[in-house]
Amino acid sequence: xxxxxxxxxxxxxxxxxxxxxxxxxxxxxxxxxxxxxxxxxxxxxxxxxxxxxxxxxxxxxxxxxxxxxxxxxxxxxxxxxxxxxxxxxxxxxxxxxxxxxxxxxxxxxxxxxxxxxxxxxxxxxxxxxxxxxxxxxxxxxxxxxxxxxxxxxxxxxxxxxxxxxxxxxxxxxxxxxxxxxxxxxxxxxxxxxxxx
Amino acid sequence: xxxxxxxxxxxxxxxxxxxxxxxxxxxxxxxxxxxxxxxxxxxxxxxxxxxxxxxxxxxxxxxxxxxxxxxxxxxxxxxxxxxxxxxxxxxxxxxxxxxxxxxxxxxxxxxxxxxxxxxxxxxxxxxxxxxxxxxxxxxxxxxxxxxxxxxxxxxxxxxxxxxxxxxxxxxxxxxxxx
Numbered sequence: 001x002x003x004x005x006x007x008x009x010x011x012x013x014x015x016x017x018x019x020x021x022x023x024x025x026x027x028x029x030x031x032x033x034x035x036x037x038x039x040x041x042x043x044x045x046x047x048x049x050x051x052x053x054x055x056x057x058x059x060x061x062x063x064x065x066x067x068x069x070x071x072x073x074x075x076x077x078x079x080x081x082x083x084x085x086x087x088x089x090x091x092x093x094x095x096x097x098x099x100x101x102x103x104x105x106x107x108x109x110x111x112x113x114x115x116x117x118x119x120x121x122x123x124x125x126x127x128x129x130x131x132x133x134x135x136x137x138x139x140x141x142x143x144x145x146x147x148x149x150x151x152x153x154x155x156x157x158x159x160x161x162x163x164x165x166x167x168x169x170x171x172x173x174x175x176x177x178x179x180x181x182x183x184x185x186x187x188x189x190x191x192x193x194x195x196x
Numbered sequence: 197x198x199x200x201x202x203x204x205x206x207x208x209x210x211x212x213x214x215x216x217x218x219x220x221x222x223x224x225x226x227x228x229x230x231x232x233x234x235x236x237x238x239x240x241x242x243x244x245x246x247x248x249x250x251x252x253x254x255x256x257x258x259x260x261x262x263x264x265x266x267x268x269x270x271x272x273x274x275x276x277x278x279x280x281x282x283x284x285x286x287x288x289x290x291x292x293x294x295x296x297x298x299x300x301x302x303x304x305x306x307x308x309x310x311x312x313x314x315x316x317x318x319x320x321x322x323x324x325x326x327x328x329x330x331x332x333x334x335x336x337x338x339x340x341x342x343x344x345x346x347x348x349x350x351x352x353x354x355x356x357x358x359x360x361x362x363x364x365x366x367x368x369x370x371x372x373x374x
Binding site: 027055080127137141143148150 | 339
């Protein structure tokens, strides 16, 4: 009996502090998925392809370049170290460790560095590249308690695709993993003016 | 035996419910807490010369002897926008103590910043780092990031993400550096 209680308590302490939440983001009015643990929260909020298209075109990317990024399954992402300021719980991550699983295939995220390589030979203005770099969630970061960042993450999947996202991060250099299941890339909706 | 099992399950269930509440409360409280992280070894802040939207030049080293908040931001960055009003309120309180705020915009032009000030009026200088050469000299990887530079020119605190800058605890920390 004692063993049973101990093992249940162990399961409880390791797993039940974590929750996957989903619903509609109050600010964006778009679907979100969030993994929330004792010290970390990671929230993905859909961005419509049209929003991303407009955003990158406003930063002087050509139509084709903006289209490529808009069709890459973009999420606004908020990564927070939710530990109390007094606690010395440093959270770090590297987006290159995260795994996107869709239709039986695994892939990585498209990071700042990957986009930099893509646009290197394409004659993109420096101001546009600077805007893109700082708009994306940093590829690697360390957060002290109370720190957080917002930034776009891109998954390289067509609009409307469903995927599971395996998250990896480190709490005081101890590796942690979690999965957000059933995330959906925003569909590419073009409202028909005649139907309105 | 059966009743003991039932008791154990009840105990675990209660524990899980209480635990979930504790997590919710701790996450909510953490969101509300304002923190500044002490920077290890307190490195000397990299000097810069940047212009504001009116063409006036600002050099960080000209503020030796005073406390300076160096904030890196952009108009399109939601948490950057979020913290601007509280930064302005903090500036109103701190400027009597001679504490300075320099907010460095990354990659945008005068027009974008000028439009921004219509919605977010601030009285501290908004500087332009259009080619991102200054931000690259500082250990910044995401926006917003704010550093506190002490009167000797050393970086003493760092905040990644927005803060309520007029929070009393934060203001006291800044004033204690004078």
